[in-house]
Amino acid sequence: MKILIVGGNGTIGSKVSSHLSKKHELIIATRNSGDVNLDMADKPSIKAAFEKIGTVDAVVCTAGDAKWANFNELTEDDFYIGIKSKLMGQVNLVRIGKDYMNPGGSFTLSTGILADHPVRMTTSAAMVNGAIHSFVKAVALELENNIRINVVSSGLVEDAVAHYGAYFPGHNPIPMGKVVNGFVKSVEGAGTGEIIRMYDNG
Numbered sequence: 001m002k003i004l005i006v007g008g009n010g011t012i013g014s015k016v017s018s019h020l021s022k023k024h025e026l027i028i029a030t031r032n033s034g035d036v037n038l039d040m041a042d043k044p045s046i047k048a049a050f051e052k053i054g055t056v057d058a059v060v061c062t063a064g065d066a067k068w069a070n071f072n073e074l075t076e077d078d079f080y081i082g083i084k085s086k087l088m089g090q091v092n093l094v095r096i097g098k099d100y101m102n103p104g105g106s107f108t109l110s111t112g113i114l115a116d117h118p119v120r121m122t123t124s125a126a127m128v129n130g131a132i133h134s135f136v137k138a139v140a141l142e143l144e145n146n147i148r149i150n151v152v153s154s155g156l157v158e159d160a161v162a163h164y165g166a167y168f169p170g171h172n173p174i175p176m177g178k179v180v181n182g183f184v185k186s187v188e189g190a191g192t193g194e195i196i197r198m199y200d201n202g
């Protein structure tokens with residue numbers, strides 16, 4: 001398969017890329033590195049990237065920002081960071097990418113445990129994750145040409161514990177191989193409209 005992976009050089013993306021590249025042709029897209037550059041918060045850059053790449057068999061997104069801060073400190077503009085990047089960035093990857101997706105292809109988006117089990121400082125990030133889950137379930141009913149869509153929702157991953165562990169008291173870090181398997185299940189499996197939860201605690 002020819003697979004575009006947005007965010008394919010990040011903490012999760014690099015592990016997903018190195019696994020998928022054993023069997024598939026991968027194109028990595030980020031803002032600053034990779035084979036092609038795009039900013040998922042900037043619609044024209046998504047369109048320009050697809051024009052360069054052409055048709056694909058799968059799009060995987062392991063990118064998307066949201067602002068973490070106490071609810072009392074978050075401004076409306078702070079909420080729009082997550083809405084424009086992680087939420088509408090991924091929605092626009094689907095809106096634009098469906099026209100470059102081969103029949104039977106798939107989209108795999110990323111969210112996280114915060115949708116179900118938020119921690120302090122995540123009103124914006126948790127909200128955006130929940131919205132993406134609802135988007136995936138709804139758009140799966142309407143995508144044409146047997147195009148599938150799923151979302152991988154992981155807990156805090158092992159490789160991010162040094163940075164974010166303190167925000168997740170009592171959480172069991174998720175092994176990178178388990179997270180990678182969520183993406184493999186979505187890309188190589190047959191399911192659609194699924195929230196692939198990669199955690200068993202909250």
Ligand SMILES: NC(=O)c1ccc[n+]([C@@H]2O[C@H](COP(=O)([O-])OP(=O)(O)OC[C@H]3O[C@@H](n4cnc5c(N)ncnc54)[C@H](OP(=O)(O)O)[C@@H]3O)[C@@H](O)[C@H]2O)c1
Nearest residue numbers: 007009010011012030031032039040063064112156157160
């Ligand atoms: N880390 C965790 O424990 C964890 C757990 C569950 C869910 N998640 C979610 O999974 C996603 C990836 O997390 P991560 O920890 O792997 O992040 P990361 O290490 O910060 O990597 C993010 C990757 O995405 C690219 N990127 C960031 N913003 C972008 C944009 N606007 N347009 C295009 N590419 C962009 C980055 O490259 P450039 O900077 O060059 O663009 C980088 O390659 C995030 O949405 C995160 O919320 C993370």
